[in-house]
Amino acid sequence: MMGSVWLTCCSREAYARLFTEVRVRDVQANVLRFGGMGDLSHMIDGFPNQDVNAALVAEAGDEDALAAVESISRGGRAGQILVLADSRDPAWFARLFYAGATEVIAAGPLVASSIESNEACAVRGPNDAAAVARPACNNEEPTAALASAAAPAMEMPAGRLPTEKAAGPEPGEASRGASSTVSSLGMGRRALRSQGDAGQQAGAPLVAAISGRGGVGKSTLVASLAYCSAHMGLRAAVIDADLMFGNQHELLGVDAPLDLGLLLDKGVSVSPEAAAEATAMKIAPGLTLWGPLEAPEMAEVMAAPVDELVRVLRGAADVLFVDTSTFWGDCVASLVASCDRCLVVGAPGACAVSSSIKAMGLASRVGVPGTKMTGVFNRFGGEGAGEEQAMRYEMGVALHSRARIADGGDEVRGMAAFGHLDSLLLGPGAFATSVRSFARELLRELGCPIEADDLGMKAAAGVRPRIRLPWKKRVGDAA
Numbered sequence: 001m002m003g004s005v006w007l008t009c010c011s012r013e014a015y016a017r018l019f020t021e022v023r024v025r026d027v028q029a030n031v032l033r034f035g036g037m038g039d040l041s042h043m044i045d046g047f048p049n050q051d052v053n054a055a056l057v058a059e060a061g062d063e064d065a066l067a068a069v070e071s072i073s074r075g076g077r078a079g080q081i082l083v084l085a086d087s088r089d090p091a092w093f094a095r096l097f098y099a100g101a102t103e104v105i106a107a108g109p110l111v112a113s114s115i116e117s118n119e120a121c122a123v124r125g126p127n128d129a130a131a132v133a134r135p136a137c138n139n140e141e142p143t144a145a146l147a148s149a150a151a152p153a154m155e156m157p158a159g160r161l162p163t164e165k166a167a168g169p170e171p172g173e174a175s176r177g178a179s180s181t182v183s184s185l186g187m188g189r190r191a192l193r194s195q196g197d198a199g200q201q202a203g204a205p206l207v208a209a210i211s212g213r214g215g216v217g218k219s220t221l222v223a224s225l226a227y228c229s230a231h232m233g234l235r236a237a238v239i240d241a242d243l244m245f246g247n248q249h250e251l252l253g254v255d256a257p258l259d260l261g262l263l264l265d266k267g268v269s270v271s272p273e274a275a276a277e278a279t280a281m282k283i284a285p286g287l288t289l290w291g292p293l294e295a296p297e298m299a300e301v302m303a304a305p306v307d308e309l310v311r312v313l314r315g316a317a318d319v320l321f322v323d324t325s326t327f328w329g330d331c332v333a334s335l336v337a338s339c340d341r342c343l344v345v346g347a348p349g350a351c352a353v354s355s356s357i358k359a360m361g362l363a364s365r366v367g368v369p370g371t372k373m374t375g376v377f378n379r380f381g382g383e384g385a386g387e388e389q390a391m392r393y394e395m396g397v398a399l400h401s402r403a404r405i406a407d408g409g410d411e412v413r414g415m416a417a418f419g420h421l422d423s424l425l426l427g428p429g430a431f432a433t434s435v436r437s438f439a440r441e442l443l444r445e446l447g448c449p450i451e452a453d454d455l456g457m458k459a460a461a462g463v464r465p466r467i468r469l470p471w472k473k474r475v476g477d478a479a
Helices: 014-026 037-044 063-076 090-099 129-133 189-193 217-232 270-276 295-301 305-316 330-337 352-365 387-397 410-419 421-425 431-444 456-462
Strands: 007-009 030-034 053-058 081-085 103-105 122-123 207-211 236-240 281-284 287-290 321-324 341-346 374-381 401-406
Touching: 007 014, 007 037, 030 037, 030 410, 037 053, 037 063, 063 081, 063 090, 063 341, 081 295, 090 103, 090 217, 090 387, 103 295, 207 217, 207 330, 217 236, 217 287, 217 321, 217 341, 217 374, 217 410, 217 431, 270 305, 281 321, 287 374, 295 305, 295 330, 305 321, 305 330, 305 431, 305 456, 330 431, 341 387, 352 374, 374 387, 374 431, 401 421, 401 431, 410 421, 410 431, 421 431
Parallel strands: 007 030, 007 053, 053 081, 081 103, 207 321, 207 341, 236 287, 236 321, 341 374, 374 401
Antiparallel strands: 030 122, 281 287
């Protein structure tokens, strides 16, 4: 079985230690060393769909290394980013994690990061796992240490790359730094929407929001993102998968919600499309809601009907948003497992990191890779939610992709209580601005056809996209 591919950037003296760290993670790793950060970043572009990992050495204050980490993490270009640091400075570690490193090792002065040449060298790991027991010494290349294994080697002439790709993001990919509230959206469109990916769902992308505890603002964020998507010209579907006690209908201003349990009553004589139409709540142009249940005790038998609903909506909508509960039954687990992006929502308070890590672990066990997760720190800027708390959360969950949503205070709570989030999102406040920025970046990363570049500017100009509701009807048409 072929090992993973690791591209490294370091001096010859540091390569032995970096190679050993890589081999600890994958004994069959294919390792390629570059002498320059630019070549490393350029080479990664030749590997589609995060089939490559990166490892490099970073001295304290090395801005080139920091920029390289940030560039590699942008768009989820590498599955793992390992950094060996020559100091134990927590502030430097924080900057590396914030730039996108998935793991930072305090290696000491052994790994002086001076680059002496642009010469590349590589080795393919042997099948015999015992070979990793003998690491190379400081003055010995790992290729020499493994010579007795007679493993085939990858050859790469210095300065030559397999592809010639123009610098910069692909068309449709989000550009970094579009908003100070969005640190990174770690997956490019090609990684999410590639039809060749194993388990890739066809049709509209599904975004699931999870959390390890209640009260973090997850439901409000889902409703806000759905409103923004509709205002940007998309057909947005919201599924309230907190089937027992969900309140999305209240946040979206529905006085008499329809029971999602009607999906069970339709029987085989009714098509899935007709069942979806019968349980749909038309909120606004381009925005439709499903759920929750009128009888909470029916939640455990809803997995199959909701899966069928998702199948229909993937073919009819432009984007699906799923609000989940902290308790996962079969229905929630199935939705999260099939998602294209998993938002791990946390907020300031006790156990913020540990609860999110538990939720991430559960998502991982149902098949969601970390590269599909986005850490969302909610209520940024509020009481006890400053830069230090946000960075602590982001370092704790250690996800490439992350975002911050500004605290809206009493205004958000008041508007949400009366189902008027849409009016708030058109305003200039910090909460509205951060949600719009995050929604725009997220939707672009997912490959959604956004009509409006700026939600606030378009709304202020009185221009609204003409969307049929829910999919084949206009507002006011008979159901």
